[in-house]
Amino acid sequence: MNGEFIDKWVSQLKKGSLSFVVLGILISEQEYYGYDLIQEVKRKTAIDIAEGTLYPLLVRLKNEGLVESNWVPQATGIPRKYYKITAEGQSTFLEMKNYWTSLNQHLTILTHAL
């Protein structure tokens, strides 16, 4: 078995689906700060992401207008940056979800046929 190839494939799959996962968590309309969001991704998907990879993704999602953020001062003196999904982010997620469901169905048929 080509372990290296599988590792790369799994890594690409995780990376490629991370934006879908993040929008899927934020669709609940609850606001999350970066570290909290990472823990939520780990809890809900069992994906052990490199924590640093989430922040560039959040910047990209913000640039696309899919999420918005605001700094909230904390009693500790270290403010938190909270992220929430936008209306555009919600509709984009629904489109992604439809595609994901369709892809999943096709892949299920494919794997069952083997």
Place this chain on the structure above:
Amino acid sequence: MHYNRINFTNKYADQLYQSYMSAATALVKNLPLEQQQDILCEINSHIFEALQYQIPAQSIHDIKPNQLEDILDKLGLPETFIQEMIHSTSIALPIKSSPNFTNLLRIPIIFTQSMMNLIYYAIYTLMLIAIFLVVAKFVDPQGVGFFYSPNKFFIFGKLLLQHEDPNRYEQLGHYFIPAFLLIITLLYYSSTLVLKLKKSIQHKL
């Protein structure tokens, strides 16, 4: 907004934190100040929240160095994920529509460079003429020279007098070729100097 530094009682943990934040600061230094602070505050917030999450019963200021190391390892090297953040942030930055003053400041340099080109080609042309005259002097020693007659004529080259003895007006005589070889050498060094100056100006552009 500036990030509020987290203080650690452990000296090694403090150094670890400081060097991580210094590396991050160095990476974002070319971004506009607002974006710089946004990224640094986010990283600082991540470190602080991770400390609070992982060691809730312990004061974060008394953290052990290996606990902080673990948090920073999970976050990743600043060079990797911050570069990606910078790239994503830079794409979103608006393109400045104000006049480019850097280009305006280049105008005198561009003008000087054009003048250098002009001087270089003038020297080069003079050098070619001088070489031609040396060759011509060999071919026609009587007709080529530095001819001068007060209130009559001044010719530096080929004399086209049909009925007069050209030697009457020749000023350089046998010194013509050595004098011209000296002139060619001087012109050659002058053109090299102009080329060097031109290249040094190009580096400034």
